[in-house]
Amino acid sequence: MTVRTRFAPSPTGYMHIGNLRTALYEYLIAKADADGKFILRIEDTDQKRYVEGATDIIYATLKQVGMNWDEGPDVGGNYGPYVQSERKPIYAEYAHKLVELGGAHYCFCSKAEAEEEKDEEQNMKFQDPCKRLSPEEAKKRIAAGEPYVVRQTINKKGKSKYHDEVYGDIEIDYDELDEGVLLKSDGFPTYNFANVVDDHLMNITHVVRGNEYISSTPKYNLIYETFGWTPPHYVHVPPVMKDAQHKLSKRNGDASFQDLVAKGYLPEAIINYIALLGWNPGNEDEIFSLDELKKVFSIERLNRSPAIFDIVKLTWMNGQYIRKLSEEEFFAHAEPYIRKALTREVDIRALSRVLQPRLETFGAIPEQIAFIEQVPDYSADLYINKKMKTDQEISRQALIYAAERLEKISDWTNDNLFAELKSLAEEKGMKNGQIMYPVRIALSGLATTPGGATELAVILGKQETLERIKSALNKLG
C-alpha cells in the first residue's frame, strides 16, 4: 500500500514552527515510500477564525522549503475537493448516515444548556436528553425547522485501545470520552468529524498530529468502527516549546517561519534545525538537506517528550549553512541587507567576501557594517593594546608611516596592501600588529570588526582610507 500523508492546517494566521515541523514529518513519512503522496488539505470549517491571506502563507512557506505537495487545492488530485468548506455536503451525508448506524444522534439542546449540565471539577459530563428521542420525533423537529446539531453517541463501556507509532499502546476508558458535536448547527462539521471523514475518503495511511489529540483519538476510532472503516496509523508528536512551560504559539507572536526568514535565516537551515527537534538520526550527524532527510528519516526515532526551540542553536546552524554558500549565492542574499545599511560608495563585493565567514544571520549585517557609513565616537584609549604592543604614541607614529606609504599605492588590493604594510613594519623595525592594529582602529573606531586592517581599507577605498587615518591622527595629535 502506498503511503499517503496529509498536512491539514487551518488558515488562521501565519505558519509557526511547530506546525511546519508537523508538515515536515508528514512529508518525510510520505517520501520514505517511493510512490508516497503528500497531500495538502485546508481545514477551514471555522468561518469565525478564518484569516484572509493565511492560505497563501501556507503555500508560500511549503514552496520555499521545497516540500511540494502531490495533491491539494491548487494542484488538484483524485480525492478533491481539498478545501473543507467545499466539502460541506459530504459531511452532511456522512453525518446522517452515522446517525442511522447508531454512532450519533440529533441534538436540539442549545450550547448554554449543554454547558450548564457539566462540571469539569466534579467530573460530570453532559448527559444529552436528546439521546432518548425517537428517530421519528427527531425527524419531525428537524422538519419543523428547529436548529440541531449531530452529536456523537458513545454507549460503549470498558477500555478503548489503540496503537500509536510514537507513544505505543494507549488505553482510555470509554467513560472518559465526550459525546462531542460532529456537525454544527451551521451545517459545518467540527474537526472531530471532518478529519475522520476526509482522512478515510482521501485514503490517508498515516495521521501525524500534535499529542494533544492522544486522548480524543478513541472517539475517532469509534466513528471509523461504526462506518466499518479501517483507522489510519497514528503518529502523535510532542509539542515544540517556547520554554519549559509554554508551547510555541501564534498568539504570543512566537517565532514563525516568516519571521525567521525575515531576520536572515535560510529556509534550509530552519528545516534542518526543526527536523532535529524531536527526532534524531541515530548517529552523530546533524547537517541534513531535505533530500538527505528523506533518506534517513524514520518514525521509530521520533521522540516522546517536548523540545524547547533554541534560537541560539538554530543561529549556529544557520552560520554553517551561510559558510557553505558559494560566494555568488552569499552575495545574492547579503546584497539587499548591505545596500539598505549603506549610502556610501564602497566595494560591496569585497565587503561581502569578508562578511561570509563571520556571519550567522543576514539580519546581523547592518550592525556589523555600520562603521563603514560613519566611524563611531571612540576613545583614544582604544589604541592601547597589550597584545599588539601598541599605545597612543606608537599608534600615532604608525599611522603617520602608514599614511605616507598608502598614499603612494595604486594597486589597491588586499594582497598588495598587506604586503606593503608588512614590509613597512619591517623597514621601521615594528611588529606587524603595531601597524595593522592602529590602522584597523583608525578605519573603524571599533575593537571588533569584520576583517583586518587591509581588508577594511579595500572596502573603503583609497580616498576614504586616507581621510580616516588623517582624522585619527587629529584625535591622537
Added chain:
RNA sequence: GGUCCCAUCGUCUAAUGGUUAGGACAUCACCCUUUCACGGUGGUAAUAUGGGUUCGAGUCCCGUUGGGAUCACCA
C-alpha cells in the same frame, strides 16, 4: 478535579540490562591569526526522587515530585 502523556548536562539529544553516561549548541581555557570571526585542542556540566526486580538499572516494575495535554457548535 478525572483521565492521558512526559522526565539524561543550561538547551537539543545518544546509550540490545554491563560505556570512564557519548555527541552538538552555549560557556570557559588554550592554539592559529594583522583584529574579529572561522577552524583546531581541551575543560566545566546530566540520568528529578524513594523503593523494588537483578550478579548488575539511565534502561524493567511500583510510589512520590515536577511539568504538559484534555474534558468547545477551535483545530
